[in-house]
Amino acid sequence: MRVRIHRGAREIGGSCVELQAAGESILLDLGRPLWATPDEQVPLPPAVGLGEPGPLPRAVIITHGHQDHWGLVPQLPDGVPVWIGKAAADILRAAEFWGTGIDLREQGHLHDQQTVTIGPFTITPYLVDHSAFDAYSLLVEADGRRLFYSGDLRAHGRKPGSWRRLLESPPQDVHAMLLEGTNLRDEHSPGESLTSESAVETDLAATLRNANGLVVVLSSPQNIDRMVTVYRAALRADRDTAIDLYGAEVAVATGRDTIPRPAPDWPRVRVYMPVRQRVRVKESGEFHRTEAVRAHRIFDEDLAASPGSWVLCGAYQWHVPAMIRAGLLDGGVVVWSMWDGYLVEPSGQRFTALLAEHGVPMHHHHTSGHAAPADLQALIAAVQPATLVPIHTDAPHRYAEVLGYTATLHDDGAWWTV
Ligand SMILES: [Zn+2]
Ligand SMILES: [Zn+2]
Incomplete structure (x- = not known):
């Protein structure tokens, strides 16, 4: 399975990951960068079938309802099916009237631990704790290889059970783990409270x-x-x-x-x-x-x-x-x-x-929607991925320093193999 991060290797928000196997591709998230002003035109990532010649992606899987994960979906050409959790989609439809949502016209819904097969990809969503309701991490298998994408997640919200379960029965035999590191911020960026x-x-x-x-x-x-x-x-x-x-x-x-x-x-x-x-x-x-x-x-x-x-x-x-x-x-x-x-x-x-x-x-009175470093450490220790890859972070170089695990940094736009 080939992988290419389109945005997120060195940036918080606007995440998009392209996976390729057997001549077909899917996208995990298709976010709008946080730096984009409301009327700014941000082009679609140059994925196969979008910016590069080739067949359209078989699907776009949206992990949760934050705009930095779905914001470019309206720009997709017809014929690319979108998947997201049902409650997440319904919340976005409700929010559309208030100017902060959208009807994603999704083709399918993600359900906790229910595997779906799309072309050569087998996808298992894991319900996670995040400040967006109905959020998922995704385990994707293709070509006999397994990639686990954290999406956005935390341990200190109102779903402690889903976090505990992730640590106690994590996905097995993960070859590559794409792990969000929002709170590994550089010292100069404003941090967020990490209280529960x-x-x-x-x-x-x-x-x-x-x-x-x-x-x-x-x-x-x-x-x-x-x-x-x-x-x-x-x-x-x-x-x-x-x-x-x-x-x-x-x-x-x-x-x-x-x-x-x-x-x-x-x-x-x-x-x-x-x-x-x-x-x-x-x-x-x-x-x-x-x-x-x-x-x-x-x-x-x-x-x-x-x-x-x-x-x-x-x-x-x-x-x-x-x-x-x-x-x-x-x-x-x-x-x-x-x-x-x-x-x-x-x-x-x-x-x-x-x-x-x-x-x-x-x-x-506030706390972050993203995991504290100690919780990220616990997750890495549970999943034991062969390779750890930073995403949704402005401090990829701090993974080794703060978490104590060597991470492999893959730049935006660069293909690599799981
Ligand atoms: Zn995000
Ligand atoms: Zn989020």
């Missing part, structure tokens, strides 16, 4: 107990683990949780009734819509969206009546100025529950300044 999601819950519960007023947790509506964390912390502090409509639609799209959502069996979950979302629904005329949550909505007057009994969770950052004007954040707290790097950007600096100007404290 349950520690975030405990810390957030303390913030909620100590605050007298409204607490607004700013997080990505697609980060289901974090929404569960906020909901659980709210229960511990005896507060009710209100999510935005985007988050509510994503929660329903998971298809899991164990995920908090606006429904009769979740009496402590409500929906609070920021102005932006109300406007979007109004302009689209898609009033079935608000109708679906009508019985569960709360409004400014509910928050004003007892601000200390609520926590808001979702994409409320653009709504914070209106909440300040309405006095809803008097005695309240804003919790930044995303990557701190966003706060360094001009919009983030303006946001920080606005809170400071109005005396609204900002707390930070």
Whole structure:
């Protein structure tokens, strides 16, 4: 089996790996690089059938719903089937209305530990813990050789069972392991907290107990683990949780009734819509969206009546100025529950300044979606690959230094053989 990383050998995000066997090929992920601005045209990688002459890839397998893994799929020519987890696909369809998703029109769905055969490739997905819901690592076999691609994963989220299982019954006889190394960052790049999601819950519960007023947790509506964390912390502090409509639609799209959502069996979950979302629904005329949550909505007057009994969770950052004007954040707290790097950007600096100007404290409760170095070490020790290859990292040279395992660096665009 031949392999070529198109992007990711020295870069976090935009991952794409091409595999070739018996004259056929597949792609693992087809991401948009994180450095690309929204209207920037990023060409497809020059894979066989896309940029180089030859038959089209037999399939594109998307490990999870982050754009740095699927973002170039819309540019595929017709006739290339896309595979992804069902919940991951449904979440992206739900997010499309809100401008951050897509209907991938996938041909097939990945299921945990259910092997699929595509041409000469046998693919076994392993459900993993990541900040995107329904994420997989992939074991691919062809020509009698076995490649294990980690995708994005971590040990410290809300799926400790899937991580444990990966260590206890790892894929066997792996010839090459492509391992993400997001957190092996160079010293100069901003790192992320690596505390556990349950520690975030405990810390957030303390913030909620100590605050007298409204607490607004700013997080990505697609980060289901974090929404569960906020909901659980709210229960511990005896507060009710209100999510935005985007988050509510994503929660329903998971298809899991164990995920908090606006429904009769979740009496402590409500929906609070920021102005932006109300406007979007109004302009689209898609009033079935608000109708679906009508019985569960709360409004400014509910928050004003007892601000200390609520926590808001979702994409409320653009709504914070209106909440300040309405006095809803008097005695309240804003919790930044995303990557701190966003706060360094001009919009983030303006946001920080606005809170400071109005005396609204900002707390930070967050953890990375990617594994800590010690967990990566444990995974390598469990899988025992013949060859370790860095991907999804800006510090491939640190694998040996930090992890203590010699890695073989294959540059973007270079073919190698498993
Ligand atoms: Zn990624
Ligand atoms: Zn990811």
